[in-house]
Amino acid sequence: DIQMTQSPSSLSASVGDRVTITCQASQDISNYLNWYQQKPGKAPKLLIYDASNLETGVPSRFSGSGSGTDFTFTISSLQPEDIATYYCQQYDNLPHTFGQGTKLEIK
Amino acid sequence: QVQLVQSGAEVKKPGASVKVSCKVSGYTLTELSMHWVRQAPGKGLEWMGGFDPEDGETIYAQKFQGRVTMTEDTSTDTAYMELSSLRSEDTAVYYCAGSTGTTGGAFDIWGQGTMVTVSS
16 A cells, blocks of 8 residues: 655644645555545535646635655645645555644744 | 445444445446545544545455445445454444545535444
8 A cells, every 4th residue: 555654744834935845656646645624513514636736716826736755735825714734645556545634833 | 415324333242243224316336436425523534545536446445444344235235344352442433425426526415424333
């Protein structure tokens, strides 16, 4: 199975800060990498697909980049409503593995 | 507007089975690749299995092989996930997640989740 390693596991930042989360795959997954946001008690929501494509309706402060094994997720200016846990997911190979998640809090 | 609506919470005893449903509206089930993902309390997301459009088959994570069955009723646009021989570690929220194909293979539609509690 492909292992997805996310870092950091938790992050505290201030409103307006630039926030970056990284995800590393244990082998080359090309650009088959998605990013999800999950708020407490809610289902995950797709934000970024195929490493860098913004899902329809998602604010442009969210972005993604990378290919191969190293990927980055960025929030350009943190807003209070962005408090959530963020997960990367690869779908190059089955099983579709998720990273362990990054819990984002407001400082 | 596409929606996935799941069945309600379940409480089961160890060794029993549970069957969770996921009703599609705004799309037909044949237009989606349906997957199931679970999340134990306070833990991350775990893919259980789903439809692989390249092979035209439902593929299960090895961890659940022999215990899980995912089926679809296209006449009612409802997907089902049945997990047998339940143990306490299966206590989790179970999500159906659909891929419409418009966002690559990403899961762009999610059900609201079904809490399954396994307890004696």
